Amino acid sequence: MDAYDEGSDARHGPGGPDPRRALPGPAPAPEGREDAPRRRPAPPASEGPAGPPSTPGDPADPPAAPGDPVDGPSAPAAGPPSGPRTGVAALPLRHRIGAAVALVGVAAGVCVHLGMTFLHVAPANTVSKEHSRTIEDWIYPEFEQNWKLFAPNPLQQNIAVQARAEIRTAAGGVRTTGWYDLSAQDGRAIDGNPLPSHTQQNELRRAWDFLIATHDDDNRPVGLRGALSEAYLRRITVLRLDRADAAGPDGVVDRVQLRSRTTQVPPPEWSEEQVSTTPEYRTLPWWPVPEDEARGGVG
Known part of the structure; x- marks a missing residue:
């Protein structure tokens, strides 16, 4: 009988057939191969007297990995801290609208006054001649200009x-x-x-x-x-x-x-x-x- 015959014990040894042939899937990698997965060993139990419990934020604690749960109070949300509103932002909407309208009115009045003053002191031109009565009514008497200081x-x-x-x-x-x-x-x-x-x-x-x-x-x-x-x-x-x-x-x-x-x-x-x-x-x-x-x- 051939020594490598399927029924021979010479190939499989006295223990019977190789059990690895009976299991489905790939065979386990032999020891010593680089592509074999390695398991991280469990950390050894601490020896000696137990120290005080670590607190969150202790410099000795390792930084938490992304996604790890954080013990203690919840972490603050990202972005600037929210506080009470002050100034115009604290007013109700209708008051803010009123303040905006008043600001626009003041700006318009200032522009009109500067325009009237410019036309009053500028050399005579088509606009100042056509609206001379309106300009004089605006300027006199409170806003009359005087240049005697530069005479x-x-x-x-x-x-x-x-x-x-x-x-x-x-x-x-x-x-x-x-x-x-x-x-x-x-x-x-x-x-x-x-x-x-x-x-x-x-x-x-x-x-x-x-x-x-x-x-x-x-x-x-x-x-x-x-x-x-x-x-x-x-x-x-x-x-x-x-x-x-x-x-x-x-x-x-x-x-x-x-x-x-x-x-x-x-x-x-x-x-x-x-x-x-x-x-x-x-x-x-x-x-x-x-x-x-x-x-x-x-x-």
């Missing part, structure tokens, strides 16, 4: 505007106040103030310049702008006198009168120029005050 011979005078009033008392009598120096009031408000208001610096001065430019040497108004300048300066004067409580508790301002006190600015010591230091006065006639202005209105 070849700037102003060298100090002009103080003063006012007094006739007061009608509750008993029917009339009394005349003393002269109030309105320019000195503005000077005291500006002195030491790092950010004085435009009103304190220019309102009274520009009103007086406007009046002088629209009146003749006899203090008579010339044209419609002359009457407008009188009404503008009168309103300013009544408001200033009311602020100073010139009428008293029961009195009413019936008429006002204004004057200017002009003094020349002394020349520097090194100059040979000689100027007079005597004040010059220009007194305007009495102006009646309308009833609504006398009681706190502006006419």
Whole structure:
């Protein structure tokens, strides 16, 4: 009998047929091959006394692999932390819409004012000639421009505007106040103030310049702008006198009168120029005050 016959025990040995031939599938890789899968050995049990339990975030702990569960409190969500809204964002929707509409209105008003001012100071052109009346109504008297600071011979005078009033008392009598120096009031408000208001610096001065430019040497108004300048300066004067409580508790301002006190600015010591230091006065006639202005209105 052949030694390699299927029925022979010489090939399979005394233990019977090779059990690997009876199992389906590929045969296990022999030991020593590189492509054989290797199992990771189980970590050895810790020896010695047990230490304190590790806490999340301990530097000794190995970093968690992606997808591994995290012990303890849940990890914060990605992105910036959410907090309470502040400013306009905290307002309700209708209030935000209102704020946006107000902002657009303010921006439009600023653009219109800048456009009117530009057309007023720019050289005469087709647009300024066609809309000259609209531009003048917008500019005068509050926003009139003055370029005397840049003239070849700037102003060298100090002009103080003063006012007094006739007061009608509750008993029917009339009394005349003393002269109030309105320019000195503005000077005291500006002195030491790092950010004085435009009103304190220019309102009274520009009103007086406007009046002088629209009146003749006899203090008579010339044209419609002359009457407008009188009404503008009168309103300013009544408001200033009311602020100073010139009428008293029961009195009413019936008429006002204004004057200017002009003094020349002394020349520097090194100059040979000689100027007079005597004040010059220009007194305007009495102006009646309308009833609504006398009681706190502006006419």
